[in-house]
Amino acid sequence: MPWLTTALAAATVAAGGLHTAGIDGPWLPVALGAGGATLATALAEALRARVQAHRHTGVQARAAMAESERDGLRRDLQRHDQLEQELVRAKQAAESAAMAKGEFLATMSHEIRTPLNGIVPMLEMLSRAPLAPDQREMLATATASSHQLLRIVDDILDYSKLEANKLDLEITGFNLRELLDSVLQLMYRPAENKGLKLSLQLDPAVRLPVRGDPVRLRQVLTNLVGNAIKFTDRGSVTLVVRRLGETAAQHLLRFEVRDTGIGIDEDARGRLFHSFSQADASTTRLYGGTGLGLAICRRIVDLMGGRIDVVSEVGRGSTFWFEAPLMKVIGDLRQRDNGALDHGRVLIVSPDARLRQRLTLLVTNWGMQPVAVETTQEALDRLRLVSEQAQQDYLAVLADISGIRSTALALHRAITRRPLPDSLRLVWLYGDETVPTELHARATSLSRQSPDADLRAALTGAAPERDQEVEAPMVEEIFPVTSGPHIPETATPAFATTPVIAEAAPEIPSQPEPAVVSAMRIEPRLLLVEDNPVNLLVAQKLLSALGFECETAANGDIALKRMQVEHFDLVLMDCQMPVLDGYAATRRWREIETERATGGRLPIVAMTANAMAGDRQRCLDAGMDDYLAKPVSREQLEGCLNRWLPDRMNFVLRNAALAAPVEPAPVAPAVATARAPAPSFPVLDQTMLEELREIAGDETARIITVFLEDAPRLIATLEKAAAIPDLDAMRDAAHTLKSSSANVGAMALSAAAKRVELGARARKLERPAVAVALVIAEYARARMALQGYAAQQLGRPLIPQPATTPQSSPSSLVSR
Template sequence: MDALREDKVQRCELDYVSHDGRQRTGLFLEAPTHAPDGSANGTIGVLLDITEYRQIELSARATEQSLRDITQRIPVVVFAVRRGHDRQQRLAFMAGNLHALFGLSPSDLLEQDDVLRDWPFHDRIHPEDAPALRRLLQRATRHRGTATLDFRAYGAEGLRWIHLVMGTRRLPDHKVEWIGYVIDTTSINAHNQTLLAARDAAERASKAKADFLATMSHEIRTPMNGVIGMLELLGHTSLDQEQRELVHAVEDSAGVLLQVLNDVLDFSKLEAGNVRLDDAPFDLRTLIDNVAGMMAGSAHKKSLQIDVGADATLAGKLLGDSVRIRQILLNLLNNAVKFTEHGSVSVGLRVIGDDGHVQRVRISVTDTGIGIAADKQANLFTPFSQAESWTTRRYGGTGLGLAICRHLVQLMGGSIDLSSRLGEGTKVTLELRLGIAQREIERAPELAGRHAIVRLASIGTANALTAHLTTLGLTVEQIPPAQPMRRGAAANLLFIDAGDQESAAMIAAQAILIDTHANGSSGARDHDERIWLHANPLKWQAVARVCAQALQPLAQPSRHANASAAATPAAMSQAHGRILVAEDHPISQSLIRRQLDLLGWSCDVVGDGRAAFDALRQHDYAMLLTDCQMPLMNGYELATAWRQHEAQSSKRARLPVIAMTANVLDGEVERCRDAGMDDYLSKPMQLRQLEEKLRTWTPRAVSTHAPETKAGFFEDVFAEPGMEDLRAEMLQAMLRTSEPDLQKLEQAIAQDDSALAQRTLHRMLGALQLFTNGAVMAEGRELMAALGGADADRALRQLPGYLENLRSVLDDLERQTHRADNSLSPLE
């Protein structure tokens, strides 16, 4: 009726029951209809089902009311502001306790309708924070995204800290809307200020402690360096055995104290933030070589095996602080050796990531030592902490090592982890990301494309060696000793175990024998022209050097293989005052080299007369010291050949040639002079005797650095200061080389070969006389002389009995070595 009377559409909401019996809400519209003359003549009605829309509206209202209830109970205000086409900012929504935060009511922010009035709000902002808030609001009008700001405002209860979060979005009708919230953070800010004050106080205390430690460490280190230096000088003076033992004990204690001071100083620097890393190119393979070499002596004293391996894909040079990385590895290796009594210590390196610019490397240090209980491992990286209290008493240390390592690794952006089982050993893993400074490996060009066969019983050594060889550019084939050599196998180099004589005869390749004993040497050729590679530890540099040496005859056919033992031309050019030593036994080589070094002379050592002759023709020397019995060309032949060369080349200066011989009978002396030698030295050579010969035959070039020695001859070749460790090393080396010589003597007896017997016996006695001068030496010299004369057959028949006496002496020396090793144990 209203639609007809008012002639317009009428509407109302009504509830009804639909045909399925459900309660519904509808919007009923009634519109008038008209006759042709324009008069209303009826109505038409439409019922729209708005049940779902009404439920959504009710839910939205309930949510809005809940939001308002929540914001009234906590110090937060939620808002939405829109800007339309008229550029007016309108308050679309607001909920919360605006009065508590700003001392305002919503009506204070509105002008007419819903147009926003913002000056009352800005009037409440602290003057120091107002510019920052204006800049944020201006930025929000131009950019999308979320912005945050902490500022101070005056609320109902005074000055408050407010945290603002506001986001901007574009609406479909090109309008802009800002939605966000402000929350009271006064209590949180007060708590943060308390924490900051506590942090500042702690930092000041820590810095004061670090400064104190640094100052004290420096003050103590200065006199400690003087103490250690004076002890070193005292050790080179004339001391009896008891005094020398006391000096060594003091040196050890001083060294431990200095290490403690260094740890404290490093830790104080790290805590104070005074450690800066220097990135520079370095060779990580060589660095690991050097660290393993530094720890080899300590490990070998405890009969520990040191294994080293590096990934073949490691870049030639990386960018990093090599000094700090060396410090970390030294600390980890030192711990591994210190806490390991039996077994081995190993260093492994793997490349676990490479993006072309940076390599991610993983370095692990593993030992078979005492291990660490699981409940003790968490505190190991804590300063001044060790797993057990008794470890400090038994092994020493400050408990700072791992803490320093962790600090340094964190500075490098890396990680360090430890895993261990009690009684089974420990593994420390270090991961670093290092830039690639140079991808290429520095290697000898003649190694590229060569083929090597690795035939070793130890899988670990074989894998490590294979990686090194691959890095050097060789192709490598691993054939275990238990597996037969394949038919038609060919190679340039063959790496075999020391006792594997069969494999060396199967293939025409340069055999390189792997030496796993302590204090071994790499590159030395024995009397059978075999090359040795020391694998305890297996160093990258040693592998590269030995491979180049082994392939040198292939690259330079005109030169004898042993000539590589001579120094390089760059080191020997115009070497006036340099001495050439021709000696085939490695024990005697080490001794004469050390003796000349103590007397202030430099020398080059070759293994036979032919190599010595080649070296003499290429370089100038002040003197030639030559053994008389050597392979290929003996000392007599060498002296004669050189005198002929001097005559033919019209050399003005005559080279002094001194024989080194164990046979000083009149006939031997005459034979030396007839060959062109000027003088002789009896073996074993004493330091004083050697010095006198040098002064006699090179008066103008005599060294002024020779140590002071007592008058008269020494009873012991190794009696001079600094020779004790050399004696132990050479004794072990002599014992290792004696067994092959004994086997060769037995072969000479079986074959009635007196010449072979004489050469081998001369070789053995030349080394043995350094350690004993008993009846076995006198008997051996008589047999050696008889083997070269008319009574050779009788001497061969006497050799079996003499070999038993010789073995007995060698066994006694070996027992002495074991007793000496036990006496040096750090646990006693």
Template structure:
């Protein structure tokens, strides 16, 4: 700082004289003149000495002595000449060195001057009186005062009283210890009154004899940093508050859900007990209130996640049309209670296999449909899906939910998507709710790359519409299609439904499979079409009838169809709900198949195939070429069966035993791979859906291992639906063939013979089993016995397995719902679904499927309701099964 002390009194920004090129040349000339002066003095001495010698010598003249001096005179004159030469040279050298020192000092001063004037931090020096003796421009800008004002200003004018004490204490410490102080923070008050946070370092200025004469320091404005730190602290506090809120909501959810589960469960049990009408109505009110409270909790938790930015979207493939059907079935019971028609239509050009977060898609859809159910007392609720934009890999799906409810006033439509806002927020409002459902839906739609809106006319209904971006799964088949060996084209179908929208949707489905639908809006219109068709000498292949036709029209129409002589029309009944009692009732009336509304394309196609197959199964499929019966013989094969359901395991083992094959049973795909590693098998029967490792993944790994072993083992898949898409996925995974569940012994036998090389042999005739009769009136028993190869003993064994195995599995489902164990519920429901399919209990299979889906969605409240349906279906079938076993035993 000594150099700074030197330059502080220099004129600001004035160029030193010794840095001027002209001044530098003058200084060099002065040094040369000193040297010439020395030479001149030496020459003058030469003349002066010659003159003195001439005056004092007795002989010789001045000229003679000047040009011809003696030796002594020459030496003395040379000595003087050399002296002056040396003196002149020394003086010149000294002046040049001084010049260089001055230049170095000037350069140093200029360097420090530039640094001080241009640095961002303020530099200051004060004396003991508190006056500023030196400062730079940065200090002046920080303080807000002019240069002249600062020179007259006491530094204490820049400080508040509290800060003055802090700074005085710091100066006192420097005075006592003589050491520097760093990072002293305080607040200064600018000339304009603004307060700024600053940090400074203070060091002592000493004079002669190391006496302290003042203080110097660097001042830095840290206001922005302090503000940023304050914002960071506020942000951390807000995040901590958000975490606390999330933890509180999670704890609150747990604490509320726990008693709610007990309330819902006990109410369901009480509703199954003998009650008076008033008691039953009161309990239903309690049940409805409990589910409403559970819905509020879910909305609050989702809203909190979205606000905190913690909601993450998943990506998984799904079938759009089946997905919509499954989603709508969750609310189908509630719609039926209000006598509302609930349906959906997907435009034909919409791809069926999409990739995206279908769980959140379902949440948005159910929110909008639930909202429509709340505000609609009569009419219909229809969901429409169509393409907004589509290319090879991406789709912007446009979905609209149209209702015939009360509608929304124009001034309220912009408010309903805001949190905690409703179209009717008055204390006299008719409809409840927190106002969060639509807000959560709007934010979910935005997260999924879409927009949401509403069109409504007060008193005439509303259309809520939204868009969502999905990827198209181009690798999978699009939509439900017929198996390769099934052709339904040209089949004449009578469609009877009193709802025009649903009637149109059903006809579109049938037309997409190249069938010929004939619509009728009432039972009378349907009967008229039947008569007209009969008069022309033709018949309908199938009648698709809505069970909710007015005045019991559906049942009357079905009986009239069966009462017409020679009419081979089969009936598929569309039910709003499927219970064991309804299933048994319609089976007794001769209905070929049942399908639950809203109708999914895959369910409808399965029902049509089932109904037509029962009516028109050709006899030649059950006999060999010799006409003596079907040949069920196989060589003694070693077969590995990967199946997780105990009932199916026993069924497959018993079936393979009758064919004299050796079966090894494993429970999942991983165990199947391990078994193949240590043992030779001729064939693998692979269930597709299993825990730990599914059949598709296991097959792919088996095929990878076979590349190293150079050996191919046939694999037959066992799938739940007879859809082309399922077959293609199995084949793509590396499987050789597939059979659909419930497993037909004939279909399995034919599949085995297709993939396993058979030795040459002569067909052996097999006598028909006497346990069945062509004249048997019990269609259900005949159909089930056919699935068991008409083997009465085999049927009784498997029936005994069913009767003993299903009650513990039902109890497991009940416990899984009570414990909210989604994995256990999904696994057990899947096993019960397969068991029900084997015995063709469609109602129970559908209920188990819905339970499986509800488990994946963690909707345990709805699962409790669906459980009762499943239990009733299975209990009803158990009674019928015992009667069938007794009848087979008598035969």
């Protein structure tokens, strides 16, 4: 080491110097001590220098290391800044893409719906015209294609709303059975085209009046049933609704859609409820579809607070199910009084296992004891045991005539020949076929489509009970305000094979009109604001079909000018127009109304192809009162007009019923199928007419003629009484019309009159004019059917004579 070498050299030099100087003896230790001290000093200095050198080297190393670390941090910060800038740019690009997608969907929705608005309603109106069979087939194809395109557009828009969390549920009261029937009615034709059996199994314990979002519930069910039909080539599709339980405010229901289709393998089930996915790629090519339906269903069920899943086996079918809570209606906690139903036995006869199961559940739920058998012989054996073994007698026999037609007469005779035949009620259930005349004695006939309340009444002999949980006026239950008065345009009379749009009624005998009718004869004025000539023509045709004429304006500016100088009852306003759009025009008109301070508000309804989330709210925020998305169907427009012009819609109904020309209708037996669910009462009961013909013979035509002469007088009395209103007079006139119409088999008219009578008697007839409008519409249908019956069954056309005196009423010929 350098410092040690230096110290040794110094010691050597010192010793040499001492020796040369001749220092020896006692001075030698002193000299050596001094040399040692010098050596120690040199060693200490050398060590200090070494330490300082090491310290300096460490400082330099640490400084170099720190500098290197600073350079590394500087580079990391630069990379972080670059990544952050890239993320910001990516986020901005994603937001721009999402915005562009939304704008694209909105634009495409508007652009696709605009031509569809010229296609769908026109095809609908064309379907009401007389067409050759091949033309009607081509029309059906075009209609199905247009609706399919509209469903695809709606699916994409719904998914866009769900993705943006902008789809909300609208809670309202509705009847679950009516909703289920509407789903099956919509799906009946696709199922029929594939030869599939479509059926409903509804647990009798399920409460029918509920609160929820009927539109979204119907959407889920329609999607699931439609998928089941699509993927099923043979067999059946069944919609099952069961009650799982309840809380203080909710019913928990389980909906199942069972099919016998192709099934789904286990690997594919996990993908089913994802967006744009089906079981495999070939499925889309074979069956079509966007792959969004089940994803939309899952999101809607999630919004409802439920869950959805599937159980499936390849080659044997699938069951899609979801559970969802529905809110209770007011008064749903009240318990029914079963009364005489308790402990009564009912004998159910049907070879159809599903029908037996449903009837068994119904009877059990009503507090009765069901005994179900498959054949007539089994039923006869059961009845024989009652007398032979002194068993408890049956309250009623409920028989499905379509399954035991060949042996039904034997069952009927066995019951009517009992010692006390009236103690056992006999109820026939029929489908498409009619009940033979010989089976009518001491029996009640009901269509399979009849409400459960009617079946319950037939078994007990009591008046039909209607659900009282939905606390609404009696007429509201017949004529729901939300859907508007029902013009009998699609109902087929019992003796007509073509749709009845507006049947005629005989001319009312000339007499002073009630004040309310005179006031209603002021034709409502509508302003249609539309710049597209196709949409303009379509809307005019739709309004004309509903009995309305309208004025037109090509943009909002022209509309404003007309609205300031003319009186209108309602404005149908397009939103996107040149010069001045619908939003600005509406806002300006509301300002004008405020300045005028008249206190009135002109209803303005948006008619727009914009159907994205927020479009409805944008219209309402602009001051519009309602919203119709194009393409607008006749039913949607009719419901809207009824909401804002209810009295004038009644006027249109009355004029359509009383002024339309009548064409004799060909005779055909009435049928009640899922294709068009039959009403509770037929327009014309052929059986009653045949019984009348047996009694009256050649006088049958005269009896019908007298009824057609006298009924207008009763209807005029009803109108006068409704104008006051005089409920007592309405009750009396409705009672007479109820009995006289029943005498000639006009059962739907009789039922309508009976509802007016009961409502007037109970003082619950809150909208008398609406109830009378329904009676008038039913009378028009009955008149048309009676004229067709007389022309083809009696071989003579009816020639009504003026009804001059009350003595010419049917009551003088047939007892009330």
